Amino acid sequence: MHLPAADARCANGPMLDSAHISRRQLVAGALTALACRPSRAQPSLRLLCSGPPGSIPDTVARQTARALEAQHAGDVVVDNRAGAAGRIAVQALRAAAADGQTLLLAQGAVASIYPVLYPKLAYNAATDLQPVSLASEMSLGLAAGPAVPEVVRNVPALLDWLRKNPAEANAGSPGAGTLPHLLQAMLFREAGVDWQHVAYAGGPPALVALLAGQIAVLALPEGLLLQPHAAGRLRVLATSGAQRSASLPEVATLREQGLDRLVLREWFAFFAPGATPRATVSTRAEALQRALSWPALVQSFALAGMQARASTPAFLARRIADEQSTWAPFLRATGISAE
Numbered sequence: 001m002h003l004p005a006a007d008a009r010c011a012n013g014p015m016l017d018s019a020h021i022s023r024r025q026l027v028a029g030a031l032t033a034l035a036c037r038p039s040r041a042q043p044s045l046r047l048l049c050s051g052p053p054g055s056i057p058d059t060v061a062r063q064t065a066r067a068l069e070a071q072h073a074g075d076v077v078v079d080n081r082a083g084a085a086g087r088i089a090v091q092a093l094r095a096a097a098a099d100g101q102t103l104l105l106a107q108g109a110v111a112s113i114y115p116v117l118y119p120k121l122a123y124n125a126a127t128d129l130q131p132v133s134l135a136s137e138m139s140l141g142l143a144a145g146p147a148v149p150e151v152v153r154n155v156p157a158l159l160d161w162l163r164k165n166p167a168e169a170n171a172g173s174p175g176a177g178t179l180p181h182l183l184q185a186m187l188f189r190e191a192g193v194d195w196q197h198v199a200y201a202g203g204p205p206a207l208v209a210l211l212a213g214q215i216a217v218l219a220l221p222e223g224l225l226l227q228p229h230a231a232g233r234l235r236v237l238a239t240s241g242a243q244r245s246a247s248l249p250e251v252a253t254l255r256e257q258g259l260d261r262l263v264l265r266e267w268f269a270f271f272a273p274g275a276t277p278r279a280t281v282s283t284r285a286e287a288l289q290r291a292l293s294w295p296a297l298v299q300s301f302a303l304a305g306m307q308a309r310a311s312t313p314a315f316l317a318r319r320i321a322d323e324q325s326t327w328a329p330f331l332r333a334t335g336i337s338a339e
Contacts, residue, residue, distance in 0.1 A: 044073070044075050044101070045065075045068065045073070045074060045077070045101060045103065045284075046076075046079055046096075046101060046103070047061045047064070047065055047076060047077070047079065047104075047105055048079050048081050048089050048092050048093055048096075048102060048103065048104045048106075049061040049078055049079065049080045049081065049089065049104075049105050050081065050082065050088075050089040050090075050104070050105065050106035050107060050110070051080070051082050051174070051202045051203065052080055052204055052205070053080055053204075054203075054204045055082070055174070055202045055203045055204055055224070056136075056138070056203060056220075056223055056224060056266075056268070056304070056306070057105055057106065057107065057268055058078070058080060059223070060135050060136050060268050060301075060306075061078045062078050063297050063300050063301065064105070064135065064288070064291055064292065064297065065077075065078055066296075066297070067290075067291035067292070067294040067297040068287060068288075068291045070294065070296075071287070071290055071291060073287045073290075073291070079092070082201050082202045083201045083202075084175065084201075085114075085175025085176055085177050085178050085199070085338070086106045086114075086175065086178075087110065087114070087121075087122065089104055089106055089110075090104065090106065090110055090128070090129065091123065092104075093128070093129070093271065093272075094123055094128050094273065094274075096273055097273070098272070098274070098275035099276070100272065100276055100277075100280035100281070100283070100284055102272075102273065103132060103270050103271065103272055103284065104129070104270065104271045105268060105269075105270055106268065106269070106271065107178060107179065107267070107268055108267045108268065108269050108319070108320065108323065109177060109178060109179055110125070110129070111129050111131070111269075111271065111320045112319075112320045112321075112323040112324045112327065113177060113179075113324070113331075114338075115324065116324065116327060116328045116331050117177045117336075117337060117338045118177065118338055119337075125320075127274045128273070128274045129271040129272075129274060130271060130272040130273065130274050130276050130281055130313070131269065131271060131313045131314075131316035131317045131320060132269070132270040132272050132281055132284055132285050132288065132313055132316065133269065133270045133284075133285045133288040133292070133310050133311050133312070133313065134267065134269050134270075134309040134310060134311040134315070134316055134319070135267075135268045135269050135270055135288075135292065135308075135309065135310075136267065136268050136301055136306045136307060136309055137265050137266070137267040137306060137307050137309045138221045138222060138223060138265065138266050138267075138307065139221075139239045139241035139245050139264075139265060139266070139305075140179065140180055140183055140219050140220065140221060140222060140239065140240040140264060140265075140266055141219065141222035141229075141236045141239050141240075141245075141248070141251070142158075142183070142184070142187075142218075142219050142236070142237050142238045142239075142240070142254070143210065143217065143218050143219070143220070143225050143229070143234045143235060143236050144216065144217055144234065144235050144237055145210035145211060145215065145216060145218065145234050146211070146213045146233075146234075147168060147213040147214075147215065147216045148168075148216050148217070148235075149161065150235075152235075152237070153235065153237065154238070154252065155187075155237050155238050155257045155259065156257060156258070158217065158237055159187075159188075159193055162188075162193045162195065162217075163191075163192075163193060166194060168216050169194060169195040169196065169216070170195060170197075170198055170216055170217070171184045171188070171195055171197060171198065171215060171216065171217035171218060171219070172198045172199070172206040172209055172210060172215040172217070172218045173197065173198075173199055173200070173206060173218070173219060173220075174201075174202050174203040175199050175200065175201065175202070176197070176199040176338040177338035179264060179266045180218075180219035180221075180266075181197060181199065181219075181338070182327075182336065183219050183240060183262065184197070184217070184219050185197070185336045186262060186336075187254075187259065187262060189334060189336070190259070190261070198215050203220050203221065203224045204224070206218055206220065207220065207224055207225075207228070210234060211228060211233055211234065221266050221306065222236070222239055222245055222247060222305040223247075223304035223305035223306055226247055226248070226304075226305055229248070236248055236251050237251070238251060238252060238253060238254045238257055238259075239251055239252075239253050239254070240254055240262060240263065240265070241263065241264075241265060242255065242263050245305065246302075247305040248305075267309065267319075269316055270284075270285075270288060272284065281313055282313065285311075285312060285313050288310060289310040289311075289312075291310075292308045292309070292310035293308070293310065
């Protein structure tokens with residue numbers, strides 16, 4: 001019995017005899033099939049991060065990303081843009097579309113202190129950075145490394161040792177103009193210590209330098225200092241909060257050691273490109289407020305020596321203005337600069 005050749009049909013084309021299908025037609029069919037496959041979902045949010053992997057801002061960004069995804073806010077990708085004390089990350093935000101798909105997680109100083117500290121800042125904080133929400137807050141720790149004798153166990157002893165050993169009077173920070181830099185500048189200025197500032201591209205490389213004895217002193221958010229302090233690889237001599245840290249209850253504050261003016265808290269926040277619509281910013285802020293109250297995030301922040309601090313865009317804008325009004329007169333009067 002002779003059977004007719006089977007028919008081959010294309011959804012939008014004529015009937016073809018299977019014996020006469022050309023190679024070109026087969027390739028075209030394969031490409032059509034690939035085109036019809038569902039594409040992989042694109043990230044719904046990119047979080048630019050001002051610090052390198054392992055830094056405090058990196059921890060904040062990644063834990064927030066996890067919380068957002070857990071609360072079905074879409075896929076989130078963390079994009080580390082470390083360097084220049086956060087200014088590289090700000091430039092990346094300026095280049096991003098103002099559609100709510102990209103946010104920046106950075107230290108508050110990029111919006112409040114840098115406009116006063118840097119005479120030739122490459123961005124306008126008032127127009128290029130739109131406040132979205134606070135993220136976290138923490139005390140700073142002032143630590144001495146192996147380059148400082150073991151007998152130095154508090155700030156007065158450190159200052160005395162630095163005065164007697166001017167060749168060793170150097171201190172590191174995660175970047176010029178960061179709050180850890182300014183804390184040390186204020187401390188050594190008031191104490192009359194002539195010192196050399198060594199800026200690093202974030203907290204982790206600065207910590208490596210301290211532990212290697214390349215610098216004598218380092219100020220950082222306390223979370224980065226907890227493990228090496230507990231292991232005896234460095235000594236946290238003071239913390240910068242109004243009260244002792246719950247993570248370091250045995251360490252006296254700077255205020256307790258006679259330095260009443262040095263009560264500071266480091267904080268990080270989320271920013272959107274300046275032209276992002278207000279409604280989009282509000283939507284992102286609401287999602288961040290939910291994420292930052294997620295119990296798993298709150299616990300992970302506490303283990304890293306910090307507190308989750310969500311806010312409205314308006315509250316963050318007021319905090320930036322308040323901090324700038326506090327720092328501007330001091331920086332101008334003292335001549336402290338980021339150079």
